[in-house]
Amino acid sequence: MNETVRETVGGSASGTGTWTPVCPLSRIDVEGGVTALVGGRAVAVFRTFADEVFALDNVDPFSRASVLARGIVGTRGDVDFVASPMHKQAFALRTGECLDDPTVRVAAYDVRVVDGTVEVGGVRGAR
Amino acid sequence: MSTPAPRTPDRPRLVVVGHGMVGHRLVQAAIERGLTETHDVVVIGDETHAAYDRVGLTTFFEVGAEALSLLPTGVYDDPRVRLVLGSAVTGIDTASRTVRFAEGDLAYDELVLATGAAPFVPPVEGRDLEGCFVYRTLGDLEAIRDAATAGARVGAVVGGGLLGLEAANALRQLGLETHVVEMATRLMAVQVDDAGGAVLRRHVEALGLTVHTDARTTAVLGEDGRVTGLGLADADDLPADLVVFSAGIRPRDALAREAGLEVAERGGVLVDERCRTSDPHVWAVGECAAPAGRVYGLVAPGYAMAEVVVDALVGGPGTFTGADMSTKLKLMGVDVASFGDAFAATEGSLELVYADAVAGVYKKLVVSDDGRTLLGGMLVGDASAYGVLRPMVASGIALPDNPEDLILPAGRGAATEVGLPDEAQVCSCNDVSKADITAAVAREDDPCDSASCVTRCTGAGSTCGSCKPVVKKIVEDFFAEQGRVVDRSLCEHFAMTRQELFDAIAVGGHTGFDAVVAAHGTGRGCDVCKPTVASILASLLNHHVLDAANRVVQDTNDAYLANIQKNGTYSVMPRIAGGEVTPEGLVVLGEVARDFGLYTKITGGQRIDLLGARMEDLPAIWRRLVDAGFESGHAYGKSLRTVKSCVGSTWCRYGVQDSTSLAIMLEHRYRGLRSPHKIKGGVSGCARECAEARGKDFGVIATEKGWNLYVAGNGGANPVHARLLAQDLDTETLVRYLDRFLMYYVRTADRLQRTAPWVEGLDGGLDRVREVVVDDALGLGSELEAAMDAHVDTYVDEWAATLEDPEKLARFTSFVNAPDVPDPNISFGVTRGQAEPVLHEGPVDLGATIGVGAPR
Ligand code: SRM
Ligand SMILES: Cc1cc2nc3c(=O)[nH]c(=O)nc-3n(C[C@H](O)[C@H](O)[C@H](O)COP(=O)(O)OP(=O)(O)OC[C@H]3O[C@@H](n4cnc5c(N)ncnc54)[C@H](O)[C@@H]3O)c2cc1C
Ligand code: SF4
Ligand code: FES
Numbered sequence: 001m002n003e004t005v006r007e008t009v010g011g012s013a014s015g016t017g018t019w020t021p022v023c024p025l026s027r028i029d030v031e032g033g034v035t036a037l038v039g040g041r042a043v044a045v046f047r048t049f050a051d052e053v054f055a056l057d058n059v060d061p062f063s064r065a066s067v068l069a070r071g072i073v074g075t076r077g078d079v080d081f082v083a084s085p086m087h088k089q090a091f092a093l094r095t096g097e098c099l100d101d102p103t104v105r106v107a108a109y110d111v112r113v114v115d116g117t118v119e120v121g122g123v124r125g126a127r
Numbered sequence: 128m129s130t131p132a133p134r135t136p137d138r139p140r141l142v143v144v145g146h147g148m149v150g151h152r153l154v155q156a157a158i159e160r161g162l163t164e165t166h167d168v169v170v171i172g173d174e175t176h177a178a179y180d181r182v183g184l185t186t187f188f189e190v191g192a193e194a195l196s197l198l199p200t201g202v203y204d205d206p207r208v209r210l211v212l213g214s215a216v217t218g219i220d221t222a223s224r225t226v227r228f229a230e231g232d233l234a235y236d237e238l239v240l241a242t243g244a245a246p247f248v249p250p251v252e253g254r255d256l257e258g259c260f261v262y263r264t265l266g267d268l269e270a271i272r273d274a275a276t277a278g279a280r281v282g283a284v285v286g287g288g289l290l291g292l293e294a295a296n297a298l299r300q301l302g303l304e305t306h307v308v309e310m311a312t313r314l315m316a317v318q319v320d321d322a323g324g325a326v327l328r329r330h331v332e333a334l335g336l337t338v339h340t341d342a343r344t345t346a347v348l349g350e351d352g353r354v355t356g357l358g359l360a361d362a363d364d365l366p367a368d369l370v371v372f373s374a375g376i377r378p379r380d381a382l383a384r385e386a387g388l389e390v391a392e393r394g395g396v397l398v399d400e401r402c403r404t405s406d407p408h409v410w411a412v413g414e415c416a417a418p419a420g421r422v423y424g425l426v427a428p429g430y431a432m433a434e435v436v437v438d439a440l441v442g443g444p445g446t447f448t449g450a451d452m453s454t455k456l457k458l459m460g461v462d463v464a465s466f467g468d469a470f471a472a473t474e475g476s477l478e479l480v481y482a483d484a485v486a487g488v489y490k491k492l493v494v495s496d497d498g499r500t501l502l503g504g505m506l507v508g509d510a511s512a513y514g515v516l517r518p519m520v521a522s523g524i525a526l527p528d529n530p531e532d533l534i535l536p537a538g539r540g541a542a543t544e545v546g547l548p549d550e551a552q553v554c555s556c557n558d559v560s561k562a563d564i565t566a567a568v569a570r571e572d573d574p575c576d577s578a579s580c581v582t583r584c585t586g587a588g589s590t591c592g593s594c595k596p597v598v599k600k601i602v603e604d605f606f607a608e609q610g611r612v613v614d615r616s617l618c619e620h621f622a623m624t625r626q627e628l629f630d631a632i633a634v635g636g637h638t639g640f641d642a643v644v645a646a647h648g649t650g651r652g653c654d655v656c657k658p659t660v661a662s663i664l665a666s667l668l669n670h671h672v673l674d675a676a677n678r679v680v681q682d683t684n685d686a687y688l689a690n691i692q693k694n695g696t697y698s699v700m701p702r703i704a705g706g707e708v709t710p711e712g713l714v715v716l717g718e719v720a721r722d723f724g725l726y727t728k729i730t731g732g733q734r735i736d737l738l739g740a741r742m743e744d745l746p747a748i749w750r751r752l753v754d755a756g757f758e759s760g761h762a763y764g765k766s767l768r769t770v771k772s773c774v775g776s777t778w779c780r781y782g783v784q785d786s787t788s789l790a791i792m793l794e795h796r797y798r799g800l801r802s803p804h805k806i807k808g809g810v811s812g813c814a815r816e817c818a819e820a821r822g823k824d825f826g827v828i829a830t831e832k833g834w835n836l837y838v839a840g841n842g843g844a845n846p847v848h849a850r851l852l853a854q855d856l857d858t859e860t861l862v863r864y865l866d867r868f869l870m871y872y873v874r875t876a877d878r879l880q881r882t883a884p885w886v887e888g889l890d891g892g893l894d895r896v897r898e899v900v901v902d903d904a905l906g907l908g909s910e911l912e913a914a915m916d917a918h919v920d921t922y923v924d925e926w927a928a929t930l931e932d933p934e935k936l937a938r939f940t941s942f943v944n945a946p947d948v949p950d951p952n953i954s955f956g957v958t959r960g961q962a963e964p965v966l967h968e969g970p971v972d973l974g975a976t977i978g979v980g981a982p983r
């Protein structure tokens with residue numbers, strides 16, 4: 001069993017200020033994504049062209065498959081978004097809001113880069 | 128079947144008898160013009176199919192019933208319309224205002240008869256024998272096809288008019304030796320004169336049909352109740368085992384007669400200018416109606432009548448005062464058109480004739496005595512001018528100074544440059560004028576941006592299609608005049624078409640998305656332009672799609688070299704070129720599938736799909752497959768999929784060429800070629816076509832002399848048969864043509880456009896393709912071949928290369944921070960002994976379900 005995992009799973013508590021280090025920033029392609037295990041859940045972590053980092057729940061609410069990290073990252077107007085690899089619905093990276101259907105959103109996580117390491121925190125805002 | 132809803136007193140009911148072309152148009156118009164806001168509509172048709180394109184009936188053997196349907200769903204969107212099929216109306220009582228049909232008596236407030244016409248079968252002895260048919264409905268054609276496949280060899284068509292020739296051509300296409308028996312001295316006697324008839328006859332004979340003119344059928348001969356031939360006046364008997372009567376039509380006016388409604392002297396329900404019968408609540412439209420005593424055997428006047436009746440019912444003033452009887456024959460390869468006063472019946476009219484017996488062309492214009500107005504004409508062998516000439520007649524516009532230019536061969540004439548006035552009727556089938564077309568492209572709100580959009584919005588070009596070139600020209604001229612560029616932007620990031628982008632990238636020598644978007648786009652791209660650029664770069668460079676510079680712009684499936692499945696797992700589909708696989712290969716596939724728990728299925732493309740692989744298992748699975756000699760099948764790519772084969776001459780007793788070897792060779796040649804959409808091929812060893820090659824983007828069918836090459840077929844949502852590009856080719860020439868064809872497609876097609884719509888949309892269509900590929904008219908041939916050679920020379924197996932590269936392999940992991948933990952969101956059940964995906968309600972929380980510290 002992987003050390004990191006045990007720690008993060010143990011320390012899991014969403015929105016309580018716990019930060020889980022997931023990987024070096026260099027591990028994420030620019031305009032790419034990776035999946036991380038954070039608090040027992042699959043979280044998609046993205047890196048934009050401007051080198052900002054965002055994290056969303058990895059499960060696409062439309063297809064219910066755990067795949068968002070594998071989508072194409074781009075822009076719609078000024079909004080950074082990822083297109084679900086399943087049926088191409090667009091989700092805003094910053095908020096998790098679905099740009100094609102405002103009634104749908106995925107959880108967005110706090111995320112930061114500390115000394116070149118990406119760390120994911122809890123879900124943004126109230127659940 | 129449910130009983131008809133009781134009539135609500137406040138909602139009057141309109142009953143339509145007959146769901147053919149005109150009945151359907153009437154219902155459409157009733158919905159569009161709001162008649163259904165006040166009326167309930169019940170339509171009763173006796174055919175089992177909902178209304179279909181009878182004009183296109185002959186294409187049934189090629190495209191099937193579904194493509195012909197005018198109402199593919201079988202129901203109208205409007206819930207106030209009820210359609211009853213397979214049920215005949217057997218009586219009308221105008222006093223109680225009811226009609227009788229299978230469900231009982233149905234009351235109406237207004238009744239429309241749209242019962243069409245029935246083929247006329249001359250009262251000759253033997254006409255009821257088994258093997259006698261008419262040519263009017265889908266049911267008729269199904270019966271003819273069944274008889275042809277059940278062994279009929281010789282067919283005879285009684286009647287050499289427009290419909291008779293269509294029927295004869297259909298018999299020929301079914302493989303029958305076909306005779307046309309015509310009583311008059313020439314074919315299509317109603318539309319063309321003797322000189323035109325003679326030219327037409329040569330064309331028809333060149334198709335392989337035998338024509339008998341001056342031949343009156345006196346009896347159908349038979350034995351044991353089955354047809355054996357035709358007895359002819361003053362000629363020997365004609366042996367035949369299938370007879371199709373096409374000797375004219377008779378309006379179906381029996382219901383009206385029995386109800387005591389007035390009928391015309393020569394048949395047809397007599398109606399006034401508003402299409403009202405002698406009973407004020409009964410109307411008649413289409414081929415069963417006789418406005419001013421005359422029956423119109425064409426669809427356009429029927430449509431006009433349908434509009435007039437709906438107009439009357441909503442309180443409008445419309446009238447029907449006669450119609451254009453222009454016709455154009457759609458027989459493959461033979462153009463015949465006749466319009467206006469084709470026989471120069473107008474007093475003092477003059478004729479202008481152009482004839483080229485060698486080329487088989489005969490054209491005649493009938494002009495007014497001062498030579499200023501076109502009155503009519505006929506075109507045989509080349510009807511390309513029809514689209515421009517016919518509206519000139521209808522609108523009576525002044526002829527140019529040299530009217531003969533209009534019928535001189537292209538290049539010398541200026542037919543397409545003649546400006547039409549706004550009121551000119553461009554589409555006679557749907558009564559669409561030039562002004563209607565320009566209105567559709569000019570309107571404020573959501574204007575049409577293409578000819579095909581105009582066809583959808585106005586109907587122009589949607590029936591017989593003969594006006595399409597003119598529609599396109601009007602749309603293009605309009606845009607040119609406006610100085611407006613049609614918006615063909617790929618997406619918000621690139622204001623160019625795929626073809627323009629392709630050229631820009633090729634010229635600019637770009638190798639990555641960043642450079643392309645910097646040079647030609649805005650923003651950071653999206654799921655539309657990124658894969659498009661990725662595909663173009665791959666076509667041009669043939670690099671590895673997972674190279675660092677471009678892996679994040681790949682389409683979903685390319686990004687992991689596998690096809691994503693509904694639960695986020697992947698399918699694995701190694702290449703099985705031509706469908707040929709060794710027993711050892713099968714054993715390996717079986718072992719891999721077993722060891723990784725993969726669902727296994729034979730695909731529709733002659734290979735084996737292993738489904739349900741977790742992303743992180745893909746490298747290990749492919750290690751085993753590559754070691755056993757398999758390579759990527761590119762099932763995930765917009766690239767060559769499979770070249771389907773049959774066993775061919777190696778095993779099959781009918782095979783005339785080695786289709787399997789050719790299929791494997793072609794699949795290996797074009798594998799990995801990234802293209803606008805996927806490409807599929809097929810090779811059959813003889814005309815029996817077991818490989819279904821004509822359903823593919825390219826299809827090869829063996830002949831005694833070599834190979835016939837067909838292109839631009841499609842299965843899928845809009846099936847199209849591939850069409851013949853070149854015949855009896857040797858293998859080398861075949862490959863050359865295919866290289867050119869595929870590269871031409873790769874360079875010029877739109878994003879996600881298969882070859883069939885690409886060719887359809889090309890200016891000049893298949894002829895254009897033939898010019899480029901076969902005649903090398905653009906001189907592009909060697910360049911296209913060189914591009915293909917470069918592709919073939921640089922091909923490497925993507926999966927083998929990925930396995931050698933740790934950087935590429937690094938992306939195949941479940942969790943970046945927990946590579947040993949499989950994604951808990953993926954679960955399987957079991958069906959028929961194999962794995963099956965199971966979806967969860969929402970995200971699965973490993974911490975909660977499994978407990979801290981034991982995430983597996
Ligand atoms: C596996 C297979 C079905 C099967 O179990 O047999 C299949 C599966 C899929 N087909 Fe297919 N098609 C399969 C044979 C066909 C065929 C038959 C054939 O190739 O002879 C056709 C009709 C022929 C044709 O393409 O003209 C076919 C017409 C389509 C279409 C419609 C294309 C069109 O032009 O309308 C799509 C949708 C698309 O590509 O946009 C499609 C799309 C798909 C996709 C990729 C849908 C998707 O995006 O998930 C499926 C995923 C494949 C996978 O492995 O996950 N598939 N599909 C067949 C794989 C054949 C192979 O060995 O490569
Ligand atoms: C092979 C072929 C090629 C043609 N080519 C052309 C062409 O190129 N150009 C052109 O303009 N026209 C062409 N036509 C003619 C065109 O198809 C007709 O003009 C058109 O279909 C007439 O439409 P309609 O609705 O009046 O009759 P139909 O389409 O015949 O529809 C009448 C419907 O009413 C049904 N019906 C009849 N009686 C009853 C009843 N008592 N109860 C219930 N239902 C009933 C019939 O079964 C039929 O389904 C062609 C026809 C054929 C057969
Ligand atoms: S297409 Fe011809 S050669 Fe090939 S299997 Fe069928 S019958 Fe045999
Ligand atoms: S003239 Fe027949 S579709 Fe336009």
